[in-house]
Amino acid sequence: MSKPRASSARHPLTATALALALIGSACAGGAAEEWSSWRGPRNTGESSAVGLVAEWTIDGDNMIWRQPFVGRSTPVVFDGRVCANGRAGSDFTDMRATVACWDAGDGTLRWQHDFNVHNTTVPFARVGWSSVAGDPETGYLYHHGVDGPLVAFDRDGNIVWESRLGEDAGRASGYGGRTQTPVIDGNQVILSVIGANYGEYGAPRHRFFSFDKLTGEVLWVSMPANRPWADANTQGTPVVAEINGRRLMIAGGVDGWVYALAVNTGEKIWEFQLSKRGINVTPVVVGTTVYIAHSEENIDTATMGRVVAIDATGSGDISASGEIWRAEALGIGFASPLYHDGVLYLVDNSSNLIALDATTGDELWQINVGTVGKSSPVYGDGKIYYTEVNGRIYILRPAADGAEIIDTEEIKIPGQDAGLERPAEIYGSPAIGYGRVYVSTEAGIFAFGDPSAPYSGEGLPASSDTATASGSGEAAWLQVVPAEVIAAAGEEISFEVRAFDANGNPLGVQQGASWLLQNISGTIDGSGTFRPTEGENQAGKVIAELGGLSATSRVRAFGSLPWATNFESGAKPPEWMGGGRYQPAEMDGGYVLKKSPSPAGLHRHVIYMGPDSMTGYTVQADLMGSRVRRRRPDLGLINGGYTLELMGNYQRLEVRAWAAELRLVKQFPEAAQVPFEWNEDTWYTMKLRVDVETDFTLVRAKVWERGTPEPEEWTVTVRDPLRIAHGAPGISGYSPVDIFFDNVQVMENQ
Numbered sequence: 001m002s003k004p005r006a007s008s009a010r011h012p013l014t015a016t017a018l019a020l021a022l023i024g025s026a027c028a029g030g031a032a033e034e035w036s037s038w039r040g041p042r043n044t045g046e047s048s049a050v051g052l053v054a055e056w057t058i059d060g061d062n063m064i065w066r067q068p069f070v071g072r073s074t075p076v077v078f079d080g081r082v083c084a085n086g087r088a089g090s091d092f093t094d095m096r097a098t099v100a101c102w103d104a105g106d107g108t109l110r111w112q113h114d115f116n117v118h119n120t121t122v123p124f125a126r127v128g129w130s131s132v133a134g135d136p137e138t139g140y141l142y143h144h145g146v147d148g149p150l151v152a153f154d155r156d157g158n159i160v161w162e163s164r165l166g167e168d169a170g171r172a173s174g175y176g177g178r179t180q181t182p183v184i185d186g187n188q189v190i191l192s193v194i195g196a197n198y199g200e201y202g203a204p205r206h207r208f209f210s211f212d213k214l215t216g217e218v219l220w221v222s223m224p225a226n227r228p229w230a231d232a233n234t235q236g237t238p239v240v241a242e243i244n245g246r247r248l249m250i251a252g253g254v255d256g257w258v259y260a261l262a263v264n265t266g267e268k269i270w271e272f273q274l275s276k277r278g279i280n281v282t283p284v285v286v287g288t289t290v291y292i293a294h295s296e297e298n299i300d301t302a303t304m305g306r307v308v309a310i311d312a313t314g315s316g317d318i319s320a321s322g323e324i325w326r327a328e329a330l331g332i333g334f335a336s337p338l339y340h341d342g343v344l345y346l347v348d349n350s351s352n353l354i355a356l357d358a359t360t361g362d363e364l365w366q367i368n369v370g371t372v373g374k375s376s377p378v379y380g381d382g383k384i385y386y387t388e389v390n391g392r393i394y395i396l397r398p399a400a401d402g403a404e405i406i407d408t409e410e411i412k413i414p415g416q417d418a419g420l421e422r423p424a425e426i427y428g429s430p431a432i433g434y435g436r437v438y439v440s441t442e443a444g445i446f447a448f449g450d451p452s453a454p455y456s457g458e459g460l461p462a463s464s465d466t467a468t469a470s471g472s473g474e475a476a477w478l479q480v481v482p483a484e485v486i487a488a489a490g491e492e493i494s495f496e497v498r499a500f501d502a503n504g505n506p507l508g509v510q511q512g513a514s515w516l517l518q519n520i521s522g523t524i525d526g527s528g529t530f531r532p533t534e535g536e537n538q539a540g541k542v543i544a545e546l547g548g549l550s551a552t553s554r555v556r557a558f559g560s561l562p563w564a565t566n567f568e569s570g571a572k573p574p575e576w577m578g579g580g581r582y583q584p585a586e587m588d589g590g591y592v593l594k595k596s597p598s599p600a601g602l603h604r605h606v607i608y609m610g611p612d613s614m615t616g617y618t619v620q621a622d623l624m625g626s627r628v629r630r631r632r633p634d635l636g637l638i639n640g641g642y643t644l645e646l647m648g649n650y651q652r653l654e655v656r657a658w659a660a661e662l663r664l665v666k667q668f669p670e671a672a673q674v675p676f677e678w679n680e681d682t683w684y685t686m687k688l689r690v691d692v693e694t695d696f697t698l699v700r701a702k703v704w705e706r707g708t709p710e711p712e713e714w715t716v717t718v719r720d721p722l723r724i725a726h727g728a729p730g731i732s733g734y735s736p737v738d739i740f741f742d743n744v745q746v747m748e749n750q
Contacts, residue, residue, distance in 0.1 A: 077433025111157030252279025295333030
């Protein structure tokens with residue numbers, strides 16, 4: 001390792017150490033600290049709990065409870081509950097995502113909610129990747145699934161609000177499965193979203209969305225980079241910290257940069273270039289110092305991997321000026337740093353636990369703890385708790401000159417035959433709450449601690465530094481809320497204007513704004529009530545102006561069915577979500593929609609033509625594929641969470657909901673996969689109808705050569721018992737060669 005650069009920063013721990021001492025004394029006196037976010041109460045990976053056990057066994061000593069569950073991420077402990085997400089089901093007939101909460105004291109299941117996974121290529125084994133987030137103020141739990149649902153649950157497991165970000169925000173959902181964890185701050189739920197949106201956000205980029213935690217309304221959207229990404233997905237989670245009177249959200253980007261945004265507005269404050277590829281590590285902020293790492297190509301040396309300390313008080317591009325120190329050639333690609341008492345603890349990709357001096361970056365020691373480093377270490381009561389992918393849970397006692405492994409427990413999954421058990425995968429980190437340690441694994445969720453210690457499922461009140469201070473002085477920033485809108489035919493949308501001071505602190509709702517419409521037809525009155533013109537599908541902006549400042553909300557408005565698009569205008573409908581590779585092209589004296597092979601990356605892309613809330617409709621379009629030597633495309637339509645495609649190389653029709661698992665094909669092989677010979681450079685008409693019934697969904701489709709009579713019978717009929725209740729219409733295409741669409745229609749089922 002190269003010598004770290006000299007540090008000019010003072011030691012950042014004094015205030016934090018004092019706060020921990022105060023919290024620790026409160027914990028000893030009764031109410032115990034909770035763990036409502038995946039990196040703990042201060043987002044540093046440390047707990048102030050005392051009396052934590054130094055050893056335990058699955059079958060006896062210090063085992064409090066265990067419940068069956070298949071988890072992949074870190075649980076949260078708050079409001080007397082332990083909550084986690086994961087996967088459920090034993091085969092293709094009932095594979096699903098699941099979210100559950102247990103009583104933190106005795107493990108009794110409080111509630112469980114299952115989700116039908118669809119419109120994704122993420123495989124079943126990677127379901128449940130992100131961690132849930134708890135809000136101690138309301139008791140709400142927030143879940144972000146691999147296929148894009150963002151869901152708020154109340155204490156009893158009822159859904160308060162939900163949004164499908166793939167269909168309604170263009171969020172990508174690729175095979176890798178990395179999924180971002182929500183972050184709660186004040187009245188917001190903030191989420192990292194990677195994908196292709198619409199309009200000026202149409203290009204694939206990394207964006208951050210802020211949602212009102214009570215209603216799901218979008219408060220702001222920020223796209224801090226105009227750079228394309230090198231990695232298609234990352235899993236890093238933002239953290240929020242107070243820096244010199246300004247509350248910032250700090251996160252690594254899919255483009256290899258670290259960004260700091262004003263947490264209430266999304267305004268970019270600074271950026272720092274760290275890596276040539278995406279950053280998966282969640283930063284740690286202590287005082288005014290940001291600690292973050294990666295394991296990819298460095299931007300200015302030939303080494304792989306780096307840990308840096310960044311001065312978070314700057315502005316603009318601080319790549320050169322903001323670096324306090326660096327530790328070179330450390331491959332910390334997935335595990336997030338743990339900070340405690342002046343020491344930064346990190347786990348590299350080979351599962352070596354490394355201790356660095358947080359002030360200088362000098363290495364203090366390292367110790368091997370397994371073989372695969374994915375989860376993040378956690379500190380509590382003088383010990384480090386760490387989980388390794390291959391089923392092992394370690395307890396270590398760190399010291400100034402090294403660490404001692406004082407306990408190792410291995411969790412296994414029994415095999416079908418004796419002696420064929422295997423290690424249970426553990427990707428999530430431990431969570432410490434109410435004086436106990438909780439771990440979610442492939443083989444269940446575990447709670448261990450001292451069974452003789454008094455237990456109370458009451459947590460300390462949320463720290464006051466999680467709330468945003470009230471603003472003062474002149475307004476420096478305006479915000480229109482909601483910031484992103486999907487409006488239905490005849491619907492009225494009420495907007496309001498909020499102002500913020502120069503530090504991004506709120507000044508409240510403002511009156512007297514002037515309202516304008518841009519590229520969208522309708523009316524808006526002086527109070528900010530917008531009524532889109534009925535019968536039109538459109539996209540544009542609502543603009544508010546006040547005191548020399550302005551702010552916008554982006555609006556997509558959809559009229560009643562039927563819809564019809566033939567591209568003769570030479571333009572793609574502005575309200576369509578995603579699909580930047582699809583563009584109008586001239587053909588035979590008119591225009592069609594063309595998608596060519598991607599110059600790099602994946603050839604498969606989709607367009608969503610309406611909101612996810614739609615149900616009970618039929619999609620129809622003309623489509624054509626070309627051929628170059630042995631390369632042939634797949635192309636088709638999307639309706640209500642189901643995709644129908646003409647498969648070029650296989651010469652068949654295939655209907656699916658979950659592409660990675662082909663659930664329908666496995667369950668109904670003769671119905672969901674039908675031989676269908678089709679020729680290149682020939683137009684066909686495809687019709688896809690979905691009827692949502694009480695206990696099942698009926699999917700029917702037919703394809704015929706354009707210009708010939710429509711067949712009476714459906715070519716494909718599938719009755720899906722794992723009912724998908726709604727979903728957006730769309731276009732799907734895998735195009736190693738050119739593919740074409742025309743005469744796209746969406747109509748109510750008759």
